[in-house]
Amino acid sequence: MPRPLPDLTHQALRRIRPLAFETNASFIERLAGAHHLTTSELLGGLRIHPPKVHPVQGGDYGPHARSELYLNAGARARISQYTSIPDAHLTHALPCWKDHRDRGSAAETRPGGAMRPSSLPAVIGCPHCTVARTGQAQPVPRYLPHHHLVCTRHRTWALGPHTLNGVPVPHTHALLHKTPEIVRAHHAHLRLTRRWGPDADDAVAQAAHLTERWRRRAPKSERIWPDRAHLIGSENASMWEALAREAITYPETITLAGLLVRRPSTRYHQTRPGQSHPLHTTIARLLNRRWLQNPAHYPEDLARYIQYAPRHPTNDTAYRHHTKPTSREGHTVELTQLGYQPPRPPTNNQ
Structure with missing residues (x-):
């Protein structure tokens, strides 16, 4: 039986600040985790309609390239209110914060969004700096210039x-x-x-x-x-x-x-x-x-x-x-020719 949606009409109990160049999905995930919620539970508690999911196609996406969470104006407003972080600050820190193509006026748009492959390549920020700034070892994907x-x-x-x-x-x-x-x-x-x-x-x-x-x-x-x-x-x-x-x-x-x-x-x-x-x-x-x-x-x-x-x-x-770092743009290294062997999946000993 699914857990009931939490009541998130109040302000966030923990102040989670976005890191510079962080992905939307990472920031929302960290915000949810700080309140012992999943991303879906957080969005549901804020009465944000579940985002439409556009799956990643093909095998050209590595561990850093994730599907990005694009939120419309209504969803962004509720998250800004919940975190007490001005929308201008979120826009400055999160490169894709306002990349959702809103249709109609903000008053008529139901809070929601979409999960689709990011248009920019994200990398994992320095793990040591991430621990120092967030207090956790959780990897933070960022659109680093x-x-x-x-x-x-x-x-x-x-x-x-x-x-x-x-x-x-x-x-x-x-x-x-x-x-x-x-x-x-x-x-x-x-x-x-x-x-x-x-x-x-x-x-x-x-x-x-x-x-x-x-x-x-x-x-x-x-x-x-x-x-x-x-x-x-x-x-x-x-x-x-x-x-x-x-x-x-x-x-x-x-x-x-x-x-x-x-x-x-x-x-x-x-x-x-x-x-x-x-x-x-x-x-x-x-x-x-x-x-x-x-x-x-x-x-x-x-x-x-x-x-x-x-x-x-x-x-x-x-x-x-x-913008995308140019020499990483548009091609994935084929490491097979270099003799690289991927790690074997764990086997279940019965």
Whole structure:
């Protein structure tokens, strides 16, 4: 027999604050758990109609990518009233708080929502910081911007969603204790973002596309990236080179982004196939990779990657964005080819 719906007409007994960039579903789940309720019981007690569920299709969603809970205006108002948190604060903290497509006036809309696959990739925030801020070890999925994937205090990198034939890969973070160059690159990334704002994001996105291409096609003489993968995860360096591919090339990505955002005069000009370009030599020298002087390591449509001129530096230190980290966008690493074996399901001994 199901439990009767609780009476939640009063204010919440415990003050649960959302973490920056947290998913709606995670915040509601933590709010419900703090009052010893399930998410369904919490919504029912607030007289919020059960959300329509749109199941995740396929096996491309790993342990971090969850179905998001999108709430309409009526449901958001009741949760704001229950938690005593202003709607403006919830909107600021939760990137998808107002992503529900409301129809009709708020007065005519019955409080409810929908559960459907998130339009943004979520990662698990730093577990140590989560414990410090919430007092619990419960993982908190968050839509962290690219320049917030690194926790410098605990030397962790939040990984994106990875699956192996539909089975989640049981790794949520890469450890950076032996790779100080990645932490230094993170500080440089923050400086670029503070100064150039959206232009820095454009430059990092374009640089990430290039460095990922180079990582996949690097000659055997390239040892920096494989060695870096070994320092991050020594038990299977080849697996970690793919799993933490953004972290592996991060120092070079940020260095290259700094060149692109500061030097609009290096805009790429078309050359004949196989013909070297001064920009190739500049990049090879900057990244200390002589093999990058070879035009074969650059896409023929390189102009598509370097086709903008930065507008101007920005003084907006509060600049935030919630776009997908580019090199994680649209493809899941196939770890089978790297010899990774997923954990076997537990067997029931009878």
